[in-house]
Amino acid sequence: MKKTESFLTAPPQRAKYEALAGILKALAHPTRLFMVDQLARGGPRCVCELTEMVGADISTVSRHLALLKKEGLVAATKKGTMIYYQLRLPCVVNFLECLHSVLSSNIQDRLKLLS
Amino acid sequence: MKKTESFLTAPPQRAKYEALAGILKALAHPTRLFMVDQLARGGPRCVCELTEMVGADISTVSRHLALLKKEGLVAATKKGTMIYYQLRLPCVVNFLECLHSVLSSNIQDRLKLLS
DNA sequence: GACTTTTTTGGCTATTTGGCTAAATTTGCA
DNA sequence: TGCAAATTTAGCCAAATAGCCAAAAAAGTC
Numbered sequence: 660m661k662k663t664e665s666f667l668t669a670p671p672q673r674a675k676y677e678a679l680a681g682i683l684k685a686l687a688h689p690t691r692l693f694m695v696d697q698l699a700r701g702g703p704r705c706v707c708e709l710t711e712m713v714g715a716d717i718s719t720v721s722r723h724l725a726l727l728k729k730e731g732l733v734a735a736t737k738k739g740t741m742i743y744y745q746l747r748l749p750c751v752v753n754f755l756e757c758l759h760s761v762l763s764s765n766i767q768d769r770l771k772l773l774s
Numbered sequence: 775m776k777k778t779e780s781f782l783t784a785p786p787q788r789a790k791y792e793a794l795a796g797i798l799k800a801l802a803h804p805t806r807l808f809m810v811d812q813l814a815r816g817g818p819r820c821v822c823e824l825t826e827m828v829g830a831d832i833s834t835v836s837r838h839l840a841l842l843k844k845e846g847l848v849a850a851t852k853k854g855t856m857i858y859y860q861l862r863l864p865c866v867v868n869f870l871e872c873l874h875s876v877l878s879s880n881i882q883d884r885l886k887l888l889s
Numbered sequence: 890g891a892c893t894t895t896t897t898t899g900g901c902t903a904t905t906t907g908g909c910t911a912a913a914t915t916t917g918c919a
Numbered sequence: 920t921g922c923a924a925a926t927t928t929a930g931c932c933a934a935a936t937a938g939c940c941a942a943a944a945a946a947g948t949c
Contacts, residue, residue, distance in 0.1 A: 665829025666808050676804040676811075679873050683802035688937085689791040692798065693781050696791075706896060714780025719938060721897055731880035740895045740946045748879060750872035757865035758794050764863060765846035803907085821926060834908055836927055855916045855925045890949105897944070905936070914927065919920100 685730035686751075690715065691723045694744075695732065699752050703736070703745035800845035801866075805830065806838045809859075810847065814867050818851070818860035 666673060686692055694709055706724060710717045724744055727733045732751065733744045781788060801807055809824055821839065825832045839859055842848045847866065848859045 663826065666805065666827055667829035672808075673804065676808045678877055679870075680802050680804045680807050682873055682876050683798055683807065687795050687798035687802040689788065689795045690781065690937095692795050693787075693791045707894095711778065712781055714782035716939060717896075718898080718940080722937080725897080731876055731883070737946085740893090742896065748872070748876050750875055754869055754872050755794075757863075757869050758797055760865055761797050761846055761863055762793055768846070805907095822924095831909060832926075833910080833928080836925095837907080840927080852916085855923095857926065893946100893948080895945085895947105897942105899940105899942080901939090903936100903938085906934085908933090909931090910929105912927105912929075915925080917922105917924085919922085 682730045682732065685726050685732055686754075688723070690720075691727055694720075694723065695727065695746065695751060696755060698733065698744065698746040699755070703743040705738075705741040705743050707741065709744070797845045797847065800841050800847055801869075803838070805835075806842055809835075809838065810842065810861065810866060811870060813848065813859065813861040814870070818858040820853075820856040820858050822856065824859070 666676070686695065690713055693713065697709070697712060698704060704712075706717065706721055709724070710720045713720055724733065724735075728735055728744070732747060734747045736743045736745070781791075801810065805828055809828065812824070812827060813819060819827075821832065821836055824839070825835045828835055839848065839850075843850055843859070847862055849862045851858045851860070
């Protein structure tokens with residue numbers, strides 16, 4: 660008798676969700692999310708500009724950007740010794756809006772609990 | 775002389791991105807993403823049903839659900855000894871679609887590199 | 890080639906996360 | 920009350936993540 664197929668034992672389906680989760684993981688960090696948001700609003704920025712905006716060590720910022728790039732969220736372009744990063748897919752912006760709506764809905768619900 | 779304000783030194787802005795990243799973090803795990811997707815497609819499910827679908831230990835599934843709930847992505851309803859979880863905000867579905875588009879765009883780009 | 894600027898990488902430590910087992914809760918029912 | 924089923928919580932360990940400093944690469948200029 661065959662045991663019931665589950666998410667964890669179905670490799671192709673599982674691989675799909677692992678890939679999707681990988682993309683989300685790249686976004687799921689305050690600094691990276693901030694940078695993505697900046698790129699969405701202000702267009703391409705070089706590492707040094709982003710470093711200035713973030714206020715962390717440049718090596719840290721570089722690592723964050725490498726991860727975003729690895730997951731296909733940003734693309735890099737060389738200009739002299741500088742490297743400009745830009746957002747790769749526009750839908751990420753709506754994404755952020757939905758996120759905002761989750762957040763404000765959470766806050767509203769918590770407000771309701773008080774009254 | 776005032777030093778330039780940065781993301782990391784501007785508490786209110788930073789707190790906002792930390793909150794948003796928290797929501798993303800809750801989604802950024804294969805099992806949790808799978809469960810959210812199941813809830814989006816098939817409506818409310820109890821912990822035991824989700825446990826069956828996922829194929830992990832029920833305590834693990836319970837923890838995942840607790841995190842999703844904490845971040846406001848799902849809501850729980852008691853029915854007898856069972857607890858049904860449901861998706862709280864519809865926009866998360868579009869969210870998943872965008873994610874898919876990032877993924878397929880990544881794959882297409884990798885294909886192009888071969889030709 | 891030597892020197893400068895920008896970015897990435899290696900190495901290390903501290904923290905967080907994810908999973909399991911086992912124990913505790915909660916709810917329903919005899 | 921006492922037992923069974925569903926769910927959550929606690930405790931523990933292994934693996935992944937994030938940060939910094941220092942060193943290496945990459946590109947431009949003299």
